[in-house]
Amino acid sequence: MTRLRHRPAPDVRVEIRGELPREDAEYARVRALETAAGLGPDARALRLRLTRSRDRSVARPALAQADAVVAGVGPVRVQLATGTARESVDLALGTLAGRAVRLREQGDIGFAVAYESAYRPQFAYRPLAQRRIARHKAVVPARRTPGQAVLELLALDRRFHLFADAATGRDSLVHRCSPDGSVELCAAGTGALPPLDLAEAARRLWLTGRPFAGYTDSGDGRIRVLYRRFDGHYGLMVPVSDGRIGAGTLSAQH
Known part of the structure:
Protein backbone atom coordinates (compact mmCIF):
# COMPACT_ATOMS: atom_id res chain seq x y z
CA MET A 1 0.00 0.00 0.00
CA ARG A 120 7.75 52.97 -5.24
CA PRO A 121 5.86 54.01 -2.09
CA GLN A 122 5.96 57.74 -1.47
CA PHE A 123 7.05 59.57 1.65
CA ALA A 124 4.27 61.57 3.27
CA TYR A 125 5.06 65.24 3.80
CA ARG A 126 5.81 66.13 7.41
CA PRO A 127 7.20 69.47 8.62
CA LEU A 128 10.76 69.24 9.87
CA ALA A 129 9.89 70.34 13.40
CA GLN A 130 7.44 67.42 13.74
CA ARG A 131 9.81 64.67 12.64
CA ARG A 132 11.13 62.18 15.18
CA ILE A 133 12.64 58.71 15.33
CA ALA A 134 9.50 56.60 15.34
CA ARG A 135 11.32 53.27 15.37
CA HIS A 136 14.62 51.97 16.73
CA LYS A 137 15.44 48.74 14.92
CA ALA A 138 18.12 46.52 16.46
CA VAL A 139 19.57 43.94 14.09
CA VAL A 140 22.16 41.21 14.50
CA PRO A 141 23.97 41.37 11.14
CA ALA A 142 24.22 37.97 9.46
CA ARG A 143 27.56 36.97 7.96
CA ARG A 144 27.34 37.22 4.19
CA THR A 145 29.62 37.68 1.22
CA PRO A 146 28.95 40.92 -0.67
CA GLY A 147 27.33 38.87 -3.45
CA GLN A 148 24.98 37.15 -1.02
CA ALA A 149 24.09 40.49 0.56
CA VAL A 150 23.25 41.99 -2.84
CA LEU A 151 20.98 39.05 -3.65
CA GLU A 152 19.19 39.43 -0.31
CA LEU A 153 18.76 43.17 -0.85
CA LEU A 154 17.10 42.52 -4.21
CA ALA A 155 15.01 39.57 -3.04
CA LEU A 156 13.72 41.58 -0.07
CA ASP A 157 13.13 44.72 -2.14
CA ARG A 158 15.14 46.93 0.19
CA ARG A 159 16.94 50.19 -0.42
CA PHE A 160 19.80 49.13 1.85
CA HIS A 161 20.97 45.97 3.60
CA LEU A 162 23.21 45.84 6.67
CA PHE A 163 25.32 42.70 7.06
CA ALA A 164 28.59 41.38 8.51
CA ASP A 165 31.29 40.68 5.96
CA ALA A 166 31.87 36.92 5.79
CA ALA A 167 35.65 37.31 5.60
CA THR A 168 36.24 39.99 8.23
CA GLY A 169 33.09 40.02 10.36
CA ARG A 170 32.98 43.81 10.10
CA ASP A 171 29.80 45.79 9.57
CA SER A 172 29.07 46.37 5.90
CA LEU A 173 26.30 48.04 3.93
CA VAL A 174 25.05 47.41 0.42
CA HIS A 175 22.49 49.79 -1.03
CA ARG A 176 20.80 51.15 -4.13
CA CYS A 177 22.60 54.24 -5.37
CA SER A 178 20.01 55.61 -7.79
CA PRO A 179 17.69 58.21 -6.24
CA ASP A 180 14.63 56.60 -7.85
CA GLY A 181 15.42 53.24 -6.27
CA SER A 182 16.18 51.45 -9.55
CA VAL A 183 18.95 48.89 -9.50
CA GLU A 184 22.43 50.35 -9.29
CA LEU A 185 24.30 48.79 -6.41
CA CYS A 186 27.01 50.20 -4.19
CA ALA A 187 28.76 48.76 -1.17
CA ALA A 188 30.45 50.34 1.82
CA GLY A 189 32.18 48.81 4.82
CA THR A 190 33.25 50.17 8.18
CA GLY A 191 35.75 52.95 7.56
CA ALA A 192 34.24 53.86 4.20
CA LEU A 193 31.32 55.73 5.80
CA PRO A 194 31.83 59.11 7.50
CA PRO A 195 31.98 59.20 11.31
CA LEU A 196 28.95 61.18 12.51
CA ASP A 197 26.67 61.60 15.46
CA LEU A 198 22.93 61.12 15.14
CA ALA A 199 22.07 64.81 14.87
CA GLU A 200 24.54 65.37 12.03
CA ALA A 201 23.29 62.28 10.21
CA ALA A 202 19.74 63.62 10.47
CA ARG A 203 20.85 67.01 9.19
CA ARG A 204 22.48 65.41 6.14
CA LEU A 205 19.42 63.26 5.52
CA TRP A 206 17.23 66.35 5.53
CA LEU A 207 19.57 68.41 3.33
CA THR A 208 20.05 65.71 0.67
CA GLY A 209 16.46 64.44 0.57
CA ARG A 210 17.76 60.89 0.21
CA PRO A 211 15.77 57.99 1.68
CA PHE A 212 18.54 57.03 4.12
CA ALA A 213 21.95 58.02 5.47
CA GLY A 214 24.57 55.44 6.36
CA TYR A 215 27.33 56.51 8.73
CA THR A 216 29.85 55.25 11.26
CA ASP A 217 28.86 56.03 14.82
CA SER A 218 31.50 58.25 16.43
CA GLY A 219 31.02 56.44 19.74
CA ASP A 220 31.40 52.71 19.06
CA GLY A 221 32.66 52.81 15.44
CA ARG A 222 29.84 50.64 14.11
CA ILE A 223 27.61 51.38 11.14
CA ARG A 224 24.25 53.04 11.67
CA VAL A 225 21.50 53.70 9.13
CA LEU A 226 19.06 56.56 9.64
CA TYR A 227 16.19 56.19 7.19
CA ARG A 228 12.96 57.92 6.21
CA ARG A 229 9.69 56.19 6.96
CA PHE A 230 6.69 56.52 4.70
CA ASP A 231 4.80 58.36 7.44
CA GLY A 232 7.35 61.21 7.28
CA HIS A 233 9.21 60.26 10.47
CA TYR A 234 12.61 58.53 10.78
CA GLY A 235 13.78 55.07 11.70
CA LEU A 236 17.20 54.14 13.08
CA MET A 237 18.87 50.80 12.38
CA VAL A 238 21.60 49.77 14.81
CA PRO A 239 23.74 46.60 14.69
CA VAL A 240 23.87 44.74 18.01
CA SER A 241 25.17 41.46 19.34
CA ASP A 242 22.31 40.56 21.68
CA GLY A 243 19.28 42.23 20.11
CA ARG A 244 19.11 45.04 22.66
CA ILE A 245 19.35 48.75 21.93
CA GLY A 246 19.23 51.90 23.97
CA ALA A 247 16.40 54.40 23.64
CA GLY A 248 18.28 57.21 21.88
CA THR A 249 16.87 60.63 21.06
CA LEU A 250 16.89 63.03 18.17
CA SER A 251 16.41 66.74 18.44
CA ALA A 252 14.08 68.40 15.94
CA GLN A 253 16.73 71.04 15.33
CA HIS A 254 18.71 69.46 12.50
Whole structure:
Protein backbone atom coordinates (compact mmCIF):
# COMPACT_ATOMS: atom_id res chain seq x y z
CA MET A 1 0.00 0.00 0.00
CA THR A 2 1.39 3.38 -1.01
CA ARG A 3 0.86 6.25 1.38
CA LEU A 4 0.62 9.72 -0.04
CA ARG A 5 2.34 12.46 1.89
CA HIS A 6 0.48 15.71 1.87
CA ARG A 7 2.40 18.88 2.34
CA PRO A 8 0.78 21.31 4.79
CA ALA A 9 -1.03 24.21 3.15
CA PRO A 10 0.99 27.45 3.21
CA ASP A 11 0.20 29.90 5.96
CA VAL A 12 -1.57 32.79 4.18
CA ARG A 13 -2.35 35.96 6.10
CA VAL A 14 -3.88 39.23 4.94
CA GLU A 15 -3.71 42.40 7.00
CA ILE A 16 -5.78 45.48 6.16
CA ARG A 17 -4.76 48.87 7.51
CA GLY A 18 -7.03 51.84 7.03
CA GLU A 19 -10.56 51.97 5.64
CA LEU A 20 -11.28 49.80 2.62
CA PRO A 21 -14.55 48.57 1.09
CA ARG A 22 -15.34 45.01 2.14
CA GLU A 23 -15.20 43.91 -1.50
CA ASP A 24 -11.60 45.15 -1.85
CA ALA A 25 -10.54 43.39 1.35
CA GLU A 26 -12.11 40.15 0.13
CA TYR A 27 -10.44 40.59 -3.26
CA ALA A 28 -7.06 40.88 -1.51
CA ARG A 29 -7.67 37.66 0.43
CA VAL A 30 -8.71 35.70 -2.67
CA ARG A 31 -5.72 36.92 -4.67
CA ALA A 32 -3.32 36.07 -1.83
CA LEU A 33 -4.64 32.50 -1.69
CA GLU A 34 -4.38 32.17 -5.47
CA THR A 35 -0.81 33.46 -5.45
CA ALA A 36 0.23 31.07 -2.67
CA ALA A 37 -1.26 28.16 -4.65
CA GLY A 38 0.53 29.33 -7.80
CA LEU A 39 3.89 29.32 -6.02
CA GLY A 40 3.55 25.56 -5.73
CA PRO A 41 4.33 23.12 -2.92
CA ASP A 42 7.53 24.94 -1.99
CA ALA A 43 5.58 27.94 -0.65
CA ARG A 44 5.68 27.91 3.16
CA ALA A 45 4.00 31.21 3.99
CA LEU A 46 2.62 34.31 2.33
CA ARG A 47 1.63 37.58 3.95
CA LEU A 48 -0.11 40.50 2.28
CA ARG A 49 -0.41 43.84 4.03
CA LEU A 50 -2.61 46.45 2.39
CA THR A 51 -2.55 50.03 3.63
CA ARG A 52 -4.70 52.93 2.50
CA SER A 53 -3.22 56.33 3.30
CA ARG A 54 -5.43 59.32 4.06
CA ASP A 55 -2.61 61.78 3.45
CA ARG A 56 -3.59 63.98 0.51
CA SER A 57 0.07 64.69 -0.27
CA VAL A 58 0.46 61.05 -1.38
CA ALA A 59 -0.53 60.56 -5.03
CA ARG A 60 -0.52 56.73 -4.80
CA PRO A 61 -2.27 56.05 -1.49
CA ALA A 62 -2.78 52.28 -1.83
CA LEU A 63 0.33 50.47 -0.57
CA ALA A 64 0.66 46.69 -0.82
CA GLN A 65 3.47 44.74 0.82
CA ALA A 66 3.74 41.06 -0.06
CA ASP A 67 6.11 38.66 1.70
CA ALA A 68 6.62 34.97 1.02
CA VAL A 69 8.87 32.20 2.31
CA VAL A 70 9.71 29.66 -0.39
CA ALA A 71 11.70 26.48 0.23
CA GLY A 72 15.07 26.59 -1.46
CA VAL A 73 14.76 30.34 -1.99
CA GLY A 74 14.12 31.89 1.40
CA PRO A 75 12.22 35.10 2.09
CA VAL A 76 11.00 37.22 -0.82
CA ARG A 77 9.42 40.64 -0.40
CA VAL A 78 7.79 43.29 -2.60
CA GLN A 79 6.42 46.70 -1.60
CA LEU A 80 4.64 48.79 -4.24
CA ALA A 81 1.97 51.50 -4.34
CA THR A 82 -0.69 52.60 -6.83
CA GLY A 83 -3.87 54.64 -6.82
CA THR A 84 -6.29 51.82 -6.01
CA ALA A 85 -6.26 48.88 -3.63
CA ARG A 86 -6.96 46.22 -6.24
CA GLU A 87 -4.28 47.51 -8.59
CA SER A 88 -1.72 47.48 -5.76
CA VAL A 89 -2.69 43.96 -4.76
CA ASP A 90 -2.35 42.65 -8.32
CA LEU A 91 0.94 44.45 -8.93
CA ALA A 92 2.58 43.39 -5.66
CA LEU A 93 1.47 39.75 -5.79
CA GLY A 94 2.32 39.40 -9.48
CA THR A 95 5.78 40.87 -8.93
CA LEU A 96 6.32 38.65 -5.89
CA ALA A 97 5.41 35.50 -7.83
CA GLY A 98 7.69 36.41 -10.73
CA ARG A 99 10.56 37.21 -8.40
CA ALA A 100 10.18 33.92 -6.50
CA VAL A 101 10.19 31.88 -9.73
CA ARG A 102 13.28 33.66 -11.03
CA LEU A 103 15.11 33.09 -7.75
CA ARG A 104 14.15 29.43 -7.67
CA GLU A 105 15.04 28.69 -11.28
CA GLN A 106 18.00 30.99 -11.94
CA GLY A 107 19.27 32.05 -8.54
CA ASP A 108 18.76 35.77 -9.10
CA ILE A 109 16.03 38.21 -10.04
CA GLY A 110 17.82 39.85 -12.93
CA PHE A 111 18.17 43.60 -13.28
CA ALA A 112 15.00 44.28 -15.29
CA VAL A 113 13.25 45.87 -12.32
CA ALA A 114 13.76 49.54 -13.08
CA TYR A 115 10.08 49.85 -14.07
CA GLU A 116 9.19 49.26 -10.42
CA SER A 117 10.58 52.69 -9.55
CA ALA A 118 7.35 54.19 -10.91
CA TYR A 119 5.45 52.33 -8.18
CA ARG A 120 7.75 52.97 -5.24
CA PRO A 121 5.86 54.01 -2.09
CA GLN A 122 5.96 57.74 -1.47
CA PHE A 123 7.05 59.57 1.65
CA ALA A 124 4.27 61.57 3.27
CA TYR A 125 5.06 65.24 3.80
CA ARG A 126 5.81 66.13 7.41
CA PRO A 127 7.20 69.47 8.62
CA LEU A 128 10.76 69.24 9.87
CA ALA A 129 9.89 70.34 13.40
CA GLN A 130 7.44 67.42 13.74
CA ARG A 131 9.81 64.67 12.64
CA ARG A 132 11.13 62.18 15.18
CA ILE A 133 12.64 58.71 15.33
CA ALA A 134 9.50 56.60 15.34
CA ARG A 135 11.32 53.27 15.37
CA HIS A 136 14.62 51.97 16.73
CA LYS A 137 15.44 48.74 14.92
CA ALA A 138 18.12 46.52 16.46
CA VAL A 139 19.57 43.94 14.09
CA VAL A 140 22.16 41.21 14.50
CA PRO A 141 23.97 41.37 11.14
CA ALA A 142 24.22 37.97 9.46
CA ARG A 143 27.56 36.97 7.96
CA ARG A 144 27.34 37.22 4.19
CA THR A 145 29.62 37.68 1.22
CA PRO A 146 28.95 40.92 -0.67
CA GLY A 147 27.33 38.87 -3.45
CA GLN A 148 24.98 37.15 -1.02
CA ALA A 149 24.09 40.49 0.56
CA VAL A 150 23.25 41.99 -2.84
CA LEU A 151 20.98 39.05 -3.65
CA GLU A 152 19.19 39.43 -0.31
CA LEU A 153 18.76 43.17 -0.85
CA LEU A 154 17.10 42.52 -4.21
CA ALA A 155 15.01 39.57 -3.04
CA LEU A 156 13.72 41.58 -0.07
CA ASP A 157 13.13 44.72 -2.14
CA ARG A 158 15.14 46.93 0.19
CA ARG A 159 16.94 50.19 -0.42
CA PHE A 160 19.80 49.13 1.85
CA HIS A 161 20.97 45.97 3.60
CA LEU A 162 23.21 45.84 6.67
CA PHE A 163 25.32 42.70 7.06
CA ALA A 164 28.59 41.38 8.51
CA ASP A 165 31.29 40.68 5.96
CA ALA A 166 31.87 36.92 5.79
CA ALA A 167 35.65 37.31 5.60
CA THR A 168 36.24 39.99 8.23
CA GLY A 169 33.09 40.02 10.36
CA ARG A 170 32.98 43.81 10.10
CA ASP A 171 29.80 45.79 9.57
CA SER A 172 29.07 46.37 5.90
CA LEU A 173 26.30 48.04 3.93
CA VAL A 174 25.05 47.41 0.42
CA HIS A 175 22.49 49.79 -1.03
CA ARG A 176 20.80 51.15 -4.13
CA CYS A 177 22.60 54.24 -5.37
CA SER A 178 20.01 55.61 -7.79
CA PRO A 179 17.69 58.21 -6.24
CA ASP A 180 14.63 56.60 -7.85
CA GLY A 181 15.42 53.24 -6.27
CA SER A 182 16.18 51.45 -9.55
CA VAL A 183 18.95 48.89 -9.50
CA GLU A 184 22.43 50.35 -9.29
CA LEU A 185 24.30 48.79 -6.41
CA CYS A 186 27.01 50.20 -4.19
CA ALA A 187 28.76 48.76 -1.17
CA ALA A 188 30.45 50.34 1.82
CA GLY A 189 32.18 48.81 4.82
CA THR A 190 33.25 50.17 8.18
CA GLY A 191 35.75 52.95 7.56
CA ALA A 192 34.24 53.86 4.20
CA LEU A 193 31.32 55.73 5.80
CA PRO A 194 31.83 59.11 7.50
CA PRO A 195 31.98 59.20 11.31
CA LEU A 196 28.95 61.18 12.51
CA ASP A 197 26.67 61.60 15.46
CA LEU A 198 22.93 61.12 15.14
CA ALA A 199 22.07 64.81 14.87
CA GLU A 200 24.54 65.37 12.03
CA ALA A 201 23.29 62.28 10.21
CA ALA A 202 19.74 63.62 10.47
CA ARG A 203 20.85 67.01 9.19
CA ARG A 204 22.48 65.41 6.14
CA LEU A 205 19.42 63.26 5.52
CA TRP A 206 17.23 66.35 5.53
CA LEU A 207 19.57 68.41 3.33
CA THR A 208 20.05 65.71 0.67
CA GLY A 209 16.46 64.44 0.57
CA ARG A 210 17.76 60.89 0.21
CA PRO A 211 15.77 57.99 1.68
CA PHE A 212 18.54 57.03 4.12
CA ALA A 213 21.95 58.02 5.47
CA GLY A 214 24.57 55.44 6.36
CA TYR A 215 27.33 56.51 8.73
CA THR A 216 29.85 55.25 11.26
CA ASP A 217 28.86 56.03 14.82
CA SER A 218 31.50 58.25 16.43
CA GLY A 219 31.02 56.44 19.74
CA ASP A 220 31.40 52.71 19.06
CA GLY A 221 32.66 52.81 15.44
CA ARG A 222 29.84 50.64 14.11
CA ILE A 223 27.61 51.38 11.14
CA ARG A 224 24.25 53.04 11.67
CA VAL A 225 21.50 53.70 9.13
CA LEU A 226 19.06 56.56 9.64
CA TYR A 227 16.19 56.19 7.19
CA ARG A 228 12.96 57.92 6.21
CA ARG A 229 9.69 56.19 6.96
CA PHE A 230 6.69 56.52 4.70
CA ASP A 231 4.80 58.36 7.44
CA GLY A 232 7.35 61.21 7.28
CA HIS A 233 9.21 60.26 10.47
CA TYR A 234 12.61 58.53 10.78
CA GLY A 235 13.78 55.07 11.70
CA LEU A 236 17.20 54.14 13.08
CA MET A 237 18.87 50.80 12.38
CA VAL A 238 21.60 49.77 14.81
CA PRO A 239 23.74 46.60 14.69
CA VAL A 240 23.87 44.74 18.01
CA SER A 241 25.17 41.46 19.34
CA ASP A 242 22.31 40.56 21.68
CA GLY A 243 19.28 42.23 20.11
CA ARG A 244 19.11 45.04 22.66
CA ILE A 245 19.35 48.75 21.93
CA GLY A 246 19.23 51.90 23.97
CA ALA A 247 16.40 54.40 23.64
CA GLY A 248 18.28 57.21 21.88
CA THR A 249 16.87 60.63 21.06
CA LEU A 250 16.89 63.03 18.17
CA SER A 251 16.41 66.74 18.44
CA ALA A 252 14.08 68.40 15.94
CA GLN A 253 16.73 71.04 15.33
CA HIS A 254 18.71 69.46 12.50
